[in-house]
Amino acid sequence: MNEHDEQMKDLLRRAVPPIDNVSDAARDLWPVMLRRMDEHALRGPRAVPWFDWALGGALLAFAAVAPRTIPVILYYL
Amino acid sequence: MNTHPYLRAFMAGTLVPTLVLPLLLVAFLVLRVGLQVTFPIERGLIFPMALVPAIWGLWNILWELTRDRTHLPVGVHGAFLPLLLVPAGAVIATQGGVLTLGANSITWFNAVTVPYALIAVFLAVGMTAYYLAWKYVVGFVNRLLGIA
Numbered sequence: 001m002n003e004h005d006e007q008m009k010d011l012l013r014r015a016v017p018p019i020d021n022v023s024d025a026a027r028d029l030w031p032v033m034l035r036r037m038d039e040h041a042l043r044g045p046r047a048v049p050w051f052d053w054a055l056g057g058a059l060l061a062f063a064a065v066a067p068r069t070i071p072v073i074l075y076y077l
Numbered sequence: 078m079n080t081h082p083y084l085r086a087f088m089a090g091t092l093v094p095t096l097v098l099p100l101l102l103v104a105f106l107v108l109r110v111g112l113q114v115t116f117p118i119e120r121g122l123i124f125p126m127a128l129v130p131a132i133w134g135l136w137n138i139l140w141e142l143t144r145d146r147t148h149l150p151v152g153v154h155g156a157f158l159p160l161l162l163v164p165a166g167a168v169i170a171t172q173g174g175v176l177t178l179g180a181n182s183i184t185w186f187n188a189v190t191v192p193y194a195l196i197a198v199f200l201a202v203g204m205t206a207y208y209l210a211w212k213y214v215v216g217f218v219n220r221l222l223g224i225a
């Protein structure tokens with residue numbers, strides 16, 4: 001094995017960390033998911049633009065005016 | 078989390094229709110078993126139970142595939158889905174006898190009659206519902222699963 005090979009081995013060792021050093025906590029995605037859910041919940045309804053409130057209101061108004069169309073809407077969900 | 082983005086996109090897309098399925102089943106049981114409605118409602122369950130969840134999942138995969146080029150927000154992308162689903166659902170419902178095509182109107186489940194002139198309104202309502210569902214529910218699950 002020449003000097004070039006040794007250098008390459010050394011570079012590879014430094015670039016790829018040993019698998020044993022990867023802790024279990026780094027692979028547990030549930031805390032990350034919980035944090036994201038909390039962040040989303042904290043923003044709350046104030047983050048919803050007025051346009052979307054208007055669209056939601058229009059949908060509710062349509063369902064109130066024509067309640068018989070609700071099964072047809074559900075058919076497409 | 079860069080592994081299997083399309084699988085995660087599919088799962089995120091199928092969530093909303095999967096949550097609606099129990100509601101449909103309850104409605105079916107109440108109407109068919111409880112109220113003894115004679116109309117064969119089960120024929121109308123094929124489309125929402127078998128096809129819609131998979132189509133939502135595939136539509137979300139399409140968004141994941143194309144968003145770098147189109148830059149479409151997920152809500153707008155989802156709002157286009159009724160343009161595909163409404164005719165497809167109508168064809169399947171017609172074949173199943175759930176939808177009857179009349180001279181001036183269509184009749185759903187032998188109960189809901191929609192004049193042809195109002196189909197555009199109905200489509201707009203569907204697109205609005207889809208826009209909100211995709212923007213807030215599918216978008217939320219996409220962010221949760223690390224897609225968006």
